[in-house]
Amino acid sequence: MAGISSTLLYCAFIIYLIATFVFAMSISDKKGREKGAAYIKRWGRIGYTIAIIGFICQLGYFITRWIASGHAPVSNLFEFTTFFGMMMVFAFIIIYAIYKTNVLGVFAMAIALLVIAYASMFPRDISPLIPALQSDWLKIHVTTAALGEGILSISFVAGLIYLILTVDQKVSTAKTKWLEFIMYCLLCIVGFIIVTIISQSIGTKEEFSWKAWKDGQRVEQTITYELPVLIGPPDGKLLTKGGYEPFVHAPSWMKGEEAPKKLNTFIWSLLSGAVLYGLLRLILRKRIAAAIQPKLANMNDDLVDEISYRAVAIGFPVFTLGALIFAMIWAQKAWTRFWGWDPKEVWALITFLFYAAYIHLRLNKGWHGEKSAWLSVIGFLIIAFNLIAVNLVLAGLHSYA
Amino acid sequence: MKAIKCECGHENPYGTEFCAACGKPFKGGDSDQLINMRYEGSAIRSKTYNKTIIDKIWNFFSSVKVGVTIIFIILVAAAIGSIFPQQEYIPSNADPATYYEDRYGIFGKIYYLLGFENLYGSWWFITLLAALGLSIIVASIDRGVPLYKSLKNQRVTRHENFLKGQRLVSITPGSIPFEHIKGALIKNRYKVREENGNILAEKGRFSRWGAYVNHTGLIIFLVGAMLRFFPGMYIDKVVWIKEGETAAIPGTNNEYYLKNNNFILQTYSKNDKQYKAALQKAGEVPKNYESKITLYRAKSKPVIGELPKLEKIKDGQAKVNHPFKFSHYGIYQSYYRQGELDKMKFNLVNKKTGKAYGPMTVDLNNPKTEYDLGHGVEVKLSRYYPNFYFDEKGLPASRNKSPENPAFVFDFKTPETPDGERSLVAIQQTIEANKQQANKYKMKFAGVEMKDVSGLTVKKDLTLPIIIVGAAIFMLGVVQGLYWNHRRIWIRQKDNETWLAAHTNKNWFGFKKEIQKISDETGLIMPVDKVEPKRS
Ligand code: HEM
Numbered sequence: 001m002a003g004i005s006s007t008l009l010y011c012a013f014i015i016y017l018i019a020t021f022v023f024a025m026s027i028s029d030k031k032g033r034e035k036g037a038a039y040i041k042r043w044g045r046i047g048y049t050i051a052i053i054g055f056i057c058q059l060g061y062f063i064t065r066w067i068a069s070g071h072a073p074v075s076n077l078f079e080f081t082t083f084f085g086m087m088m089v090f091a092f093i094i095i096y097a098i099y100k101t102n103v104l105g106v107f108a109m110a111i112a113l114l115v116i117a118y119a120s121m122f123p124r125d126i127s128p129l130i131p132a133l134q135s136d137w138l139k140i141h142v143t144t145a146a147l148g149e150g151i152l153s154i155s156f157v158a159g160l161i162y163l164i165l166t167v168d169q170k171v172s173t174a175k176t177k178w179l180e181f182i183m184y185c186l187l188c189i190v191g192f193i194i195v196t197i198i199s200q201s202i203g204t205k206e207e208f209s210w211k212a213w214k215d216g217q218r219v220e221q222t223i224t225y226e227l228p229v230l231i232g233p234p235d236g237k238l239l240t241k242g243g244y245e246p247f248v249h250a251p252s253w254m255k256g257e258e259a260p261k262k263l264n265t266f267i268w269s270l271l272s273g274a275v276l277y278g279l280l281r282l283i284l285r286k287r288i289a290a291a292i293q294p295k296l297a298n299m300n301d302d303l304v305d306e307i308s309y310r311a312v313a314i315g316f317p318v319f320t321l322g323a324l325i326f327a328m329i330w331a332q333k334a335w336t337r338f339w340g341w342d343p344k345e346v347w348a349l350i351t352f353l354f355y356a357a358y359i360h361l362r363l364n365k366g367w368h369g370e371k372s373a374w375l376s377v378i379g380f381l382i383i384a385f386n387l388i389a390v391n392l393v394l395a396g397l398h399s400y401a
Numbered sequence: 402m403k404a405i406k407c408e409c410g411h412e413n414p415y416g417t418e419f420c421a422a423c424g425k426p427f428k429g430g431d432s433d434q435l436i437n438m439r440y441e442g443s444a445i446r447s448k449t450y451n452k453t454i455i456d457k458i459w460n461f462f463s464s465v466k467v468g469v470t471i472i473f474i475i476l477v478a479a480a481i482g483s484i485f486p487q488q489e490y491i492p493s494n495a496d497p498a499t500y501y502e503d504r505y506g507i508f509g510k511i512y513y514l515l516g517f518e519n520l521y522g523s524w525w526f527i528t529l530l531a532a533l534g535l536s537i538i539v540a541s542i543d544r545g546v547p548l549y550k551s552l553k554n555q556r557v558t559r560h561e562n563f564l565k566g567q568r569l570v571s572i573t574p575g576s577i578p579f580e581h582i583k584g585a586l587i588k589n590r591y592k593v594r595e596e597n598g599n600i601l602a603e604k605g606r607f608s609r610w611g612a613y614v615n616h617t618g619l620i621i622f623l624v625g626a627m628l629r630f631f632p633g634m635y636i637d638k639v640v641w642i643k644e645g646e647t648a649a650i651p652g653t654n655n656e657y658y659l660k661n662n663n664f665i666l667q668t669y670s671k672n673d674k675q676y677k678a679a680l681q682k683a684g685e686v687p688k689n690y691e692s693k694i695t696l697y698r699a700k701s702k703p704v705i706g707e708l709p710k711l712e713k714i715k716d717g718q719a720k721v722n723h724p725f726k727f728s729h730y731g732i733y734q735s736y737y738r739q740g741e742l743d744k745m746k747f748n749l750v751n752k753k754t755g756k757a758y759g760p761m762t763v764d765l766n767n768p769k770t771e772y773d774l775g776h777g778v779e780v781k782l783s784r785y786y787p788n789f790y791f792d793e794k795g796l797p798a799s800r801n802k803s804p805e806n807p808a809f810v811f812d813f814k815t816p817e818t819p820d821g822e823r824s825l826v827a828i829q830q831t832i833e834a835n836k837q838q839a840n841k842y843k844m845k846f847a848g849v850e851m852k853d854v855s856g857l858t859v860k861k862d863l864t865l866p867i868i869i870v871g872a873a874i875f876m877l878g879v880v881q882g883l884y885w886n887h888r889r890i891w892i893r894q895k896d897n898e899t900w901l902a903a904h905t906n907k908n909w910f911g912f913k914k915e916i917q918k919i920s921d922e923t924g925l926i927m928p929v930d931k932v933e934p935k936r937s
Contacts, residue, residue, distance in 0.1 A: 070675060099910070127679035128669045128686050131721035213504055217492075253506030302932075306910045313883040313907070320879065325872050334722050336637070336733045336858045338868070341521045342490065343483040353476045357469050359883075363907075364439075364465040390483075 001068040002126060008061035009082065009116075015054030016089065016113050022047035023105030027295060040298075044102040051109060052093060058086045069126040072139035076127055080142065081119030081387065087143075087150030088112040091311070095154050099307050103299055107157045114189050121196045137330035144322025145348070149383050151315030152355065158308035159376030165301050166370060169290035176287060182377060183288040184277050191272025192265070199227050206243040208236035213255045223261055227268050233260040305369050308376050309362060316355050323348040347386040354382055411554065414547075416449030418442035421551035424563030435931060436566030438904055441555070443547035462532075462539040471533050478529065482520035485512050534623045537616045545613045552606060557596035559891050564902035567891075568909075569916065571928035573899045582892055582899070585922040589915060591890065600892035609906065611882015618875030625867030636861040639735065643743060643766070644852045647697070647708060650730070650859055657727070658697040658711055664737055664853035665691045690734050691720040692855040696727055719857055729861045736856025742804050746847040747826075749778060749813055752840070758815070760847045765804035777816045780844075784810035789827050797825060811844050818842060888912055890919075901925050 026043030062083065065073040073079040092108040160182065167175045206225045210233035211218045223233055232238075232246030234254060250260035277288075284291040327348060328338035339345060358375045361367040367375070405413045411422035419426040419442035426436060436442070447463040450456045461467055485505055488497050497518055501509035512518065520526055564570060579598060586593050591602035629635040636652035642661040650657040667689040671680055680686060697711035719725040725732040743766070748759035758774040765787065772780040786799040789808035797808060808827035814820075818841055823834035826844045833840050886907045893900040901920075905912040913930065920927040 068675070123679075123682075125679040125682070126675060127683070128673070128676040128688065130687055131690050135722040251506075253508070255504070303910065306908070310908065310910075317876065317879045317883055321876060325876065328872070332865075333724065336724070336731070336735065336860050338865075340489075341482065341487060346479050346483040350476050350479055353472050353479075357472045357476070360465055360469050360472075365469075 001064050005061050005064035005068055006124075008057050008064060012054045012058035012061060013113065013116055015050060015057055016109055016116070019047050019050040019054055020106060020109040020113065022050055023102050023109060026102045027106065027298070040102060041100075044100060044105070047102065047105050048093075048096055051089065051096075051105065055086070055089050055093060058082075058089070062086065065126070071129050071134075072143070073126075074139060074142040074146070075129055075133055076122070078119050078122040078124050080146065081122070082116055083143070084146045084149060084387065085112045085115035085119060087146045088115060088153050089150075090147065091151040091154045091315070092157075094151075094314075095307060095311060098310070099303065101299070101303065101307065103161055103296055103304075104154075104158060104307065107161055108154060111153070111157060111186070114186065114193075117193050118189055121193060132334045135330055135334060137326060137333060141322060141326035141330050144318060144326055146322070148315050148317075148319025148322050149351075149387075151311055151318060152351075152383060153380055155308045155311035155315065155376045156380030158304050158311060159373035159380075161296065161299065162301060162304045162308060162373040163370070163377070164289045164292050165296045165299055165304065166373075167289065169287060169293055176289065178374075179289045180287055184273055187276045187280070188269045188273030191274075191276050192269040194276075195227060195268050195272050204228055205240065207239040208233050209239055210234065210236035210260075211255070212257050212259075214257060218255065221257070223258065225261055225264060227265060229264060230267050231260055231264040236260070301369070305372065308373060309368075312355055312358060312376070312379075316359065319355070320352055324352055343390050344386070347382070347390050351379070351382050351386060354379055409556070409560075411556075414444045416444030416446075418444075419563060420560070421554040422556040423558060423560045424555075425560035426562050426566060434566060435568060436563065438567075438906075440544055440548050441551035443551040445544055445547060447543050459539060459543070462536045463543040465540065468533070468536040468540055471529060471536055475526075475529050475533060478520065478526055481517060485509060485518070487521065488518040491518075530623065534620055537619055541613050541616045545610075548609065552609065555601070557594050557601040558599045559601075559893070559902075561893075561900075564891055564893060564900055567902040567904050568931050569901075569903040569913070569928040570931075571901045571920075571926040573901070573924070573926045574897070575899075576894070576897055577899050577924055579894065582923050582925065585919050586890065588922070589919060591888075598894045600890070602890040602892070603888070605885045605887045608882055608885035609887045611878050611880075611885075613878070614881060615875050615878025618871050618873070618878055620871070621874060622868055622871030625864045625871050628864045628867065629862070634863045636730075636859060638859045639856055640859055641736075641738075641854050641856050642692075643741065643854045646766075647711070650732075652859055652861060653730070655709070656699055657730070658699060658708070659732065659857070660695040660697065661855050661857075662693040662695060662716075664739075664855045665689065665693070666737065666739065666853075689720065690737060691718050692734055692737075692857060693718050694725060694732065694855075694857075696725075719855075724860075729863060731860045733858040733860060734855065735858040738854045738856070740851045741854050742807065742849055743852040744850040745807065746849070747780075747811075747844045748847045749774060749780060749815070749842055750845040751817075752843055757845070763809065765807055777814075779814045781812040782809055783812050783823075784825075786827075809844075813842060813844070815842060886912070888915070890916070899925060901928060903928065 022043060026040050026047060062073060065079070074083050088108065089112045092104065092112070096104060163175075163179055163182075167173075167179055169176060204226060206229050207222050208225075208229075209220060209222050212221045212223070212233075213219075214221070222239060223236070229244065229246040230248070232249045234249050234252045236246075236249065238245060250263055254260055254263065280288055327345065331340065331345070332338040358372070358379060361375065362372055403415055405415065405417055405420075405427060407413060407420035407423060407425055407427075409420060409423040409425065411420055413421055418428065419436060421441065421443060424442075426442070445463075447460040451460055485501065485508075491497060491500055497513060501513040501518060503509075505512070516523060579600075583593055583595070583600060586600065586602040591604050594601045594603075638651040640648055640651055640659070642648045642659060644661050644664055647658050647660040649655045650659050666687065669676060669680060669686045669688050673680060676686075693716070695716050696714045698714055700710040700712050702709060714727065717725045719732045719734040721734050724734075743764075745763045745765060746760045747763070748757040749761075750757045758776060758778045761772045761774055761780060763769075763772075763782065768782055768785050770782050772782070774780060784797070786797055786808040787802050787804040787806075788800040789806050790798060790800060792798040797810075799808075806828060808825060810823065810825050812821050812823045814822075822840040822842055824840060824844065825832040825834070826846075831843060886905050888905045889903065891900070891902045893902075901916075903912070903916055909930070909932075917927055919925065
C-alpha cells in the first residue's frame with residue numbers, strides 16, 4: 001500500500017508538470033495570438049482537465065497512505081507540506097472554475113509543484129502518532145487549515161501575476177527589485193531541492209559531536225549533515241572518517257538541537273538560489289519579471305486583482321475555522337487549554353490578523369490593485385513562515401520541539 | 402445641528418451625503434462623479450462631529466486606520482513573543498534571569514531585560530487587546546446604525562443624480578416592456594419592488610450585516626476570555642495522585658475526591674510492521690498515557706489529614722485527548738512520574754549476631770511515627786527528610802516534600818538496649834548519633850515499593866460557552882459577509898428611455914456577468930464599467 005501511495009504521488013507530480021506546460025503553451029504560443037480566444041479556451045480546458053486528473057491521483061496517494069499508516073497522513077512535515085500543495089491545487093481548481101484564466105494555471109500549478117517537490121525532501125517514513133496527536137480533531141483541524149492556506153496562496157499567485165503584469169519594467173525601481181527578490185526566493189526553494197537531490201544521490205553524510213541544549217541542559221550529541229558542511233556546529237568534533245572540516249563554525253550561541261545544520265541548509269538554499277538566479281539573468285539578459293511580462297500581455301489586471309481578493313474572501317473564513325477554531329477545540333482536549341501562545345498558535349493568529357488587516361485596508365481604505373497585491377505576497381510569506389520556519393527554526397530552538 | 406430635509410420630503414440627519422430615501426446627492430449637484438456608496442451616504446458620527454473631547458476619542462477609535470494600526474502592532478508584538486520560548490515553556494527548574502542569556506546569548510539577555518519572556522500576559526499587551534476591542538465596538542456602532550437606517554429607508558424611486566453617480570449605468574432608448582424586465586430580474590432571484598414604473602431589485606442585503614455580526618462575535622469572544630479573571634469562572638490546577646491513593650480534587654472545596662487506580666503507559670512495539678522504519682530512527686515512541694480513576698463525593702466534612710466518608714460516583718479514565726468529565730470539571734491526563742518511591746522496608750538487625758526484627762514498612766508520604774516490631778522492640782521515627790541533603794551548616798534538611806531521596810532519624814529500643822539507640826539512615830549511608838560508642842543495632846534496608854504517579858490537571862472553565870458562542874457568531878458573520886454580496890439594480894423608465902443603474906458592495910466581476918445575462922434577456926444596454934480602464 002505504501003508503495004502504491006508513493007507511485008501515485010509521483011504520477012500526480014508528473015501530471016501537474018504536464019498541466020503547467022499546457023497552461024503555459026495556451027498563453028505563450030504564437031498560434032494562440034493568431035487563432036485567438038477559441039484556441040486559448042480549448043487549451044485552457046485541456047490544462048484544467050489534466051490538473052484535475054493530477055489532483056485525483058494525489059487524492060489517491062492521500063487515501064492509500066492513510067490506509068497504510070492507519071492515520072490521516074498530515075502528521076509530519078513531508079505529509080503536511082504535500083497536503084498543502086494538494087490543497088493549493090484544489091483551491092486553484094475551484095477558482096479556475098469561476099474565472100477561467102490560464103495564466104493563473106501556469107503560476108498556481110508551478111508553485112504547487114514547487115511545494116510538493118520541497119515536501120519530498122523531508123523524511124518520508126510512515127511514523128506512529130504520539131498520544132497528543134491521536135484525535136479526530138487533529139485531522140479536521142490540519143486539513144481545514146491547509147485548505148484555507150491553499151486558497152490564500154492562490155491570492156498570492158494572482159497577486160504575483162498582477163505585479164509582474166503592472167510593475168513598470170522600463171526603469172529599475174524599488175518595486176522591480178522587490179519583485180526580483182520574490183523570484184529569487186522562489187529560486188532558493190528550487191536550489192534547495194536540487195542541492196538536496198544531488199547530495200542524496202552521491203550520499204553525502206558527515207557526523208559531528210557537539211554540545212547542544214536539550215530540556216534546559218547542554219548535552220553531548222551527534223549531528224548528521226546530509227548536505228556538504230559549510231557551517232559546522234560550534235566547537236563540533238568531526239566524527240566521520242575522511243570527512244571535511246567545515247568552512248566556518250556556527251556562532252557559539254547557536255546551540256539549539258540541529259540549529260547549525262538548519263543554518264547550513266539555509267545557506268545552501270541562498271547560495272544555490274543565487275546561482276540559479278544569476279544563470280537565468282545571464283540567459284534572459286533582463287530582469288526575470290521583465291522577461292515574463294510580455295507573455296501576460298493579454299491579461300486584464302483588474303480581473304487578476306479581483307481574483308486575488310476573491311481568494312482571500314473565500315480563504316479567510318476557511319483558514320479561521322481550521323487554523324484557529326478547530327485548533328482551539330483540539331487544544332482544549334489535548335492540552336486542557338484552547339490557547340497557550342505557543343509559536344505555532346501565535347503564527348496562525350498572526351496570519352489571521354494579517355488577512356483581517358488586508359480586508360479592512362481593501363474595503364475601507366481602498367487598497368486595490370498594486371498595494372493589495374503586495375499585501376497578498378506578504379501574506380504568503382507569513383503562511384510559508386508558519387509552515388517552514390516555525391517548525392524548523394522556532395520550534396527547533398525551543399526545547400519542546 | 403440641523404437635519405437636512407430633502408426635496409422628496411425625507412428628513413436626513415446632519416452630515417448625510419445623499420438622501421436615504423430618494424438618493425438625491427446633497428453635494429456636487431449633477432456632475433458625473435461616482436457617488437461614494439460605502440455607507441449609503443449616511444451620516445457617520447465620526448465623519449460628522451469633531452468638537453468635544455468625546456467626539457475626538459470616538460473618532461480615534463472608530464477610525465479604520467487606527468484599528469488596522471492596532472491590529473498590526475498586536476501582530477508584531479505576537480511575533481516578537483514567539484522568537485524565544487515564553488517563560489512557561491522553559492524548563493521549570495531553570496531561573497529565567499540566567500536561562501535566557503545562557504541559552505540564547507546577548508539576544509536572550511535583551512529579551513529578558515525587556516520583559517518579553519512574559520509578553521502575552523504583560524499589561525501593555527492586554528491593553529492592546531482591549532484597545533482592539535474598543536475600536537471594534539466604536540467603529541461598528543459608528544457605521545452600523547446609520548447604515549441600517551438608510552438601507553431600511555431606501556425608496557424605490559431614486560433621484561436621477563443618484564443613478565448617474567453609480568459605477569454601472571446605461572440608458573436604453575425606446576420602451577422595453579416593464580413586465581419583461583421584472584421577469585428577468587425575478588428569474589435571477591432578485592427581490593423586486595416597484596413604484597411608479599420604477600424598479601428596485603435587490604439581493605443579498607443580509608450580507609451587509611456580516612461585518613457587524615462578526616465584530617459582535619469577536620467582542621463576545623474577547624469578553625469571554627477576560628471573564629476568566631473573575632473568581633469562580635476558571636480553575637486550572639494540577640493534582641498528583643499516586644497509584645492506589647485517593648486525593649481531594651483541588652478547587653472543589655473538598656467535595657470531590659479522586660482515586661488513581663492505575664497509571665498506564667504504552668509504547669509502540671519496535672516490531673510494528675507499519676512504523677518500523679520510523680521507530681528505528683526515533684527509538685521509543687509512546688502510544689498511550691492513561692490513568693484509570695474513580696470519582697467520589699464526600700458524605701461528611703473532612704478532618705485534616707483524614708479522608709471523609711466517600712460515596713462512589715463513577716469509574717473512568719483520563720487519557721490524553723479524552724478527559725474525564727463530571728459536572729463542570731474536566732480531569733486531564735497531563736503528566737506522570739514512573740517508579741516513584743512509595744514505601745521503604747527495614748529490619749532492625751543486631752550487628753554482631755545478625756538477628757533481625759521486623760520487617761517494618763515506612764510509608765514515605767504518610768509515615769507513622771511509632772512501629773512495634775514485637776518482642777519488646779520498638780522503633781520511633783523521630784525525624785523524616787523526604788528529599789534529604791546537608792544544608793550550609795552541615796545539618797540534615799529536606800529540599801521539599803517529595804520523597805526522592807528519603808532519610809530518617811530512627812530511635813530504637815530493644816530488651817538488650819533499653820536506653821535506646823539513634824541513627825540517621827539515608828540511602829547508602831548510616832550515621833550513628835553516639836560517636837563514642839557504636840550502636841549495637843542498625844536499621845537495615847529491606848526493599849522498596851514503587852508506584853507510578855499521575856499528574857492530572859483539574860480544569861473548570863465556565864467561560865467556554867461564551868467563547869464558543871463568540872467564535873460561532875464570528876464565523877457566521879465572516880461567511881455571511883464574504884460569501885454573499887449585496888447587489889442592487891435600479892430601473893427607471895421615463896420619457897421613453899429606460900435607465901439601468903447597478904451597485905454591488907463586492908465581487909463586481911460576478912455582478913457584471915449577471916447584468917450581462919439580464920441585458921441579453923431583456924434588451925437593456927449593458928452598462929460600461931466606469932472604473933475599469935485604469936492601466937494605460
Ligand atoms: C482582528 C480583528 C478584526 C477582524 C477579524 C475583523 C473582521 C472583519 C471582516 C471579515 C470584515 C469584512 C466583513 C464584510 O465585508 O463582510 C470587516 C469589516 C469591517 N471592520 Fe473589522 N475586523 C476586526 C477588527 C476591526 C477593527 C479594530 C475595526 C475598527 C476600526 C474594524 C472595522 C471594520 C469596518 C469599519 C468594516 C467594514 C464594514 C462595512 O464595510 O460595512 N474591524 N471586519
